[in-house]
Amino acid sequence: xxxxxxxxxxxxxxxxxxxxxxxxxxxxxxxxxxxxxxxxxxxxxxxxxxxxxxxxxxxxxxxxxxxxxxxxxxxxxxxxxxxxxxxxxxxxxxxxxxxxxxxxxxxxxxxxxxxxxxxxxxxxxxxxxxxxxxxxxxxxxxxxxxxxxxxxxxxxxxxxxxxxxxxxxxxxxxxxxxxxxxxxxxxxxxxxxxxxxxxxxxxxxxxxxxxxxxxxxxxxxxxxxxxxxxxxxxxxxxxxxxxxxxxxxxxxxxxxxxxxxxxxxxxxxxxxxxxxxxxxxxxxxxxxxxxxxxxxxxxxxxxxxxxxxxxxxxxxxxxxxxxxxxxxxxxxxxxxxxxxxxxxxxxxxxx
Numbered sequence: 001x002x003x004x005x006x007x008x009x010x011x012x013x014x015x016x017x018x019x020x021x022x023x024x025x026x027x028x029x030x031x032x033x034x035x036x037x038x039x040x041x042x043x044x045x046x047x048x049x050x051x052x053x054x055x056x057x058x059x060x061x062x063x064x065x066x067x068x069x070x071x072x073x074x075x076x077x078x079x080x081x082x083x084x085x086x087x088x089x090x091x092x093x094x095x096x097x098x099x100x101x102x103x104x105x106x107x108x109x110x111x112x113x114x115x116x117x118x119x120x121x122x123x124x125x126x127x128x129x130x131x132x133x134x135x136x137x138x139x140x141x142x143x144x145x146x147x148x149x150x151x152x153x154x155x156x157x158x159x160x161x162x163x164x165x166x167x168x169x170x171x172x173x174x175x176x177x178x179x180x181x182x183x184x185x186x187x188x189x190x191x192x193x194x195x196x197x198x199x200x201x202x203x204x205x206x207x208x209x210x211x212x213x214x215x216x217x218x219x220x221x222x223x224x225x226x227x228x229x230x231x232x233x234x235x236x237x238x239x240x241x242x243x244x245x246x247x248x249x250x251x252x253x254x255x256x257x258x259x260x261x262x263x264x265x266x267x268x269x270x271x272x273x274x275x276x277x278x279x280x281x282x283x284x285x286x287x288x289x290x291x292x293x294x295x296x297x298x299x300x301x302x303x304x305x306x307x308x309x310x311x312x313x314x315x316x317x318x319x320x321x322x323x324x325x326x327x328x329x330x331x332x333x334x335x336x337x338x339x340x341x342x343x344x345x346x347x348x349x350x351x
Contacts, residue, residue: 005036008228014044015234016308020316024323030062039224041156043209044184058146075137077313099302156219158209167212182206233295270346
């Protein structure tokens with residue numbers, strides 16, 4: 001009789017095309033039949049990965065999830081905002097290093113024009129027809145009857161309410177094409193996604209969930225039984241150099257901003273753990289969350305905000321392979337820790 005699978009939760013960050021790293025992490029994880037995913041909290045590109053995984057899992061289990069993730073990212077690679085298709089094909093053939101790729105995109109006239117326009121023109125002017133490049137992938141690949149099915153991982157998708165500034169977590173039947181696009185709605189590029197409240201009928205406007213939860217961890221505490229949370233990082237947590245160019249400064253501001261909400265929640269987990277360890281609260285009073293982490297800081301610091309908007313197939317495949325390597329290394333080092341202890345030292349991180 002085979003042993004009972006270890007159950008974990010996933011927390012998937014957003015980061016545009018860099019979400020292909022998470023694709024690789026999930027692809028490797030889904031090869032392992034000894035691990036079961038109970039819940040997924042996700043934002044932006046992480047939300048797309050989560051919905052593709054759930055659709056495929058309902059169709060054909062772990063292998064179905066892997067195939068649907070492949071199909072989703074193949075579709076994404078066919079749609080990009082910059083640069084033009086000729087340059088996309090050339091970059092695919094050349095397959096430069098991630099840092100070279102990033103510099104080439106940042107220097108391309110098409111990207112520079114689009115970037116300048118996004119700083120000067122509202123998307124209500126520059127994008128009056130409200131075209132979202134991810135809409136074809138969401139509509140063509142995802143099946144929301146399956147995304148919202150009772151079986152399989154529970155999904156929690158984060159967006160930011162524009163008017164209130166509060167976090168919104170979509171779950172169950174609330175996970176729709178619009179809620180996924182809301183979670184990935186960068187306000188300098190796309191008009192706010194408007195979604196009616198099913199109870200009141202009031203229409204709420206949403207922006208990218210990364211501003212308030214990238215991703216939100218608390219839905220996993222309240223709505224799942226497992227205490228293990230595997231965080232898949234997309235935005236670099238550290239950079240060795242102080243940025244000095246305008247592009248580098250804005251890029252680092254973006255990274256810090258989109259990591260801040262996650263760090264706040266991790267700090268709160270660390271506080272609860274210290275209370276438990278010091279005997280200041282009784283065991284069972286609060287959930288003792290075990291945190292695990294997958295990242296490739298060395299790779300991600302070679303990339304930039306420009307590459308988040310450029311889903312070139314060659315880059316996506318490099319990111320996927322990096323994700324697979326990091327997940328494989330994690331399993332080799334920490335498989336036995338799952339369900340027993342944290343593999344991230346939160347005290348060291350925050351002290």
